[in-house]
Amino acid sequence: MNLAIALWLSQDAVTNGAIYALIALALVVVFTVTRVIFVPQGEFISYAALSLATLQSGKVPGTIYVLIGGGIIVAVLDGLAALRRRSLKSLPESTLLNIALPLAIAAAARWSASRPDDLLLQVVVTIAIVMPLGPMLYRLAFQPLANASVLVLLVIAVAAHYVLTGLGLVFFGGEGLRARMFPALQFQVGVLTISGQSIGVIVTALVLIVLLALVFGRTTYGKALRATAINRVGARLVGISSEFSGRLSFALAALIGAVSGILVAPITTIYYDTGFMISLKGFVGAIIGGMTSYPLAALGSLAVGFLESYSSFWASAFKESIVFTLIIPVLLWRSLATRRSEEEDDS
């Protein structure tokens, strides 16, 4: 190995690590707020990447049917709940949010598909398609059992993962897709060629991380989420709806997933089930952060990126084994070093 190779590998590591870091942040947000170990996070990546690639090929992605279908189910459930409560006040809002909005997004997707060169529009539409899936998923799968144990929530998450992967296969088929590169910028720094794409990934990741920090530190919604994360019962007592926090955290997770998917789509070939592997590596990063610490999760993901990149050079056949084996010493160290928190005890 010489310096050039080391630099190349490091560039790769940072690019991938940045994506894993985003995913790790999403997993931590969802876990701290709702105690859900969010296995389907990866599906947002696949959905976004494949929707983007489909839009670029001038077709309307099948994910809008997931969106419309999901919206209708949510609206019906909300309607039934409203009937049971004998109060139809919330009905117009629910209809607007779950039926009118998806239809509007579908119309936008159709328009975008007819303009295959409008990259910005494609990105916006892709995010608009994927992001509402988060709150819908929460409403359908997790909200009815929000107070169940961590294990039950994990089982639901696994089930949701399979459902979404299956839908992905139906709508996108078994073969992979790749989106077009964003403006093909390239910089020559010494021996290293830095692609605009990897800079884009790193900058976007940093911006998102700073934005998240601002949201959590400065805004009322962010503080409400943090309060729920720290103490669910206490947060409810001061008037923070745990349902609302749940939906908000899932919306954030879906947004992060969509952005990661858009970032990764031009770098590699994405299959309907690729997102799972990516989110699993983000999960390793999140575990390093104990599923609670944002900075540690981000650093851990970066470490995963480096480990993966260098092991793919030295022993590519064992790359995955090396990356996932990292979990064991980390868990050992964490279980010895940290005390069980109250939150884990009641589950």
Next chain:
Amino acid sequence: MYRKLLLAVALSVGLAGTAAAQEVTIGLTMGTTGPGASLGINYRNAFDLMPKTIGGYPVKFIILEDKTNATEAAKNGRELITQDKVDAFMGSVAVPSTTQLALIANELKTPLMALSPVALPPSKLEWTFIVPQPTTLMMSAVVDHMKAHGVKTIGYIGFSDSWGDIVYKSMQELCGPAGIKIVTDERYARADTSVTGQVLKIIAVNPDAVVVGGSGTGDALPQISLVEHGYKKQIYHNHGTVNREFIKVGGKDVEGAIAPTGPLMVAEDLPDNNPIKKVALNFDRRYEKKFGAGTRNAFAGYSYDGFLLLNAAVPIAAKTAKPGTPAFRSALRDALENVKNVVGTHGIYNMSPTNHNGVDKRARVLVQVQNGEWRLIK
């Protein structure tokens, strides 16, 4: 649910009376979901185009899903034989699944048309007939091309699964006698976001050519990465690579890629005196009419060739026994073992007791990506 529906259909057909007694039943277990989905869907699609009769007898297909899971495939295989009393069965998408089916075929004495390679010694393959070309036959076309172009060293990068191993092993077998040295054995996974590490290692060694041992669109990533990092020599692929999606994903970067494949992929380019041309072209046209232009693929061809082999063997077996009986299955096996000159979409099959595959060099062609299309190298 699906299973129950099929049973109901099977039952009602059974009740329809003795008219159906002479019907031949063919089972299929296929993985159209799970890791093998991208290939499995193609295998499965061919069954929408199957004729209504086989060797002059009405035929019924029973199709089960195994999710690319070997245990599931084994369960399906047993069900097809013991409950549905199939006369022969076909499957499946992945080597581990098909290997399980071959063991069951042997145990329950029912002919199996293996639609993927099988990893078993010949003694266990008494009831199994392997439709796809052996990997060494396919890769020998690549090695011949390398020899003709003075390639002395090759770098290998393949999937970190059984397919990656199979392609690597066959390259090892072929390269030794050809005097070609394999200088790297790099592995990657289909879901990897980058193969930079592996590609840098190959470029550091700078071999005369690179062989990619993945399948479908999964093969595009190493090639794109190699080209991006400035590798300018020939990149070879394998017969799992050849489909239109590979070019769609790879774009300009896969221009010039060479791969072996079955003749049906480039049926139009074949010379008119090649008997395969007519069968392959006919199948391609019917397939693309139903599933869209450019959807032709090797895997649907294997399903169809499996049918054609049975089609040739059924009339011979029917002379000695009635369909639906153990005697018929045994006769079918013997007949399959002796079919000669069955022209399929992939090759011309000549089975014998020692060769349960029966294709020769006519079953492989080399193709190259030229102007965004797979074209025959003449």
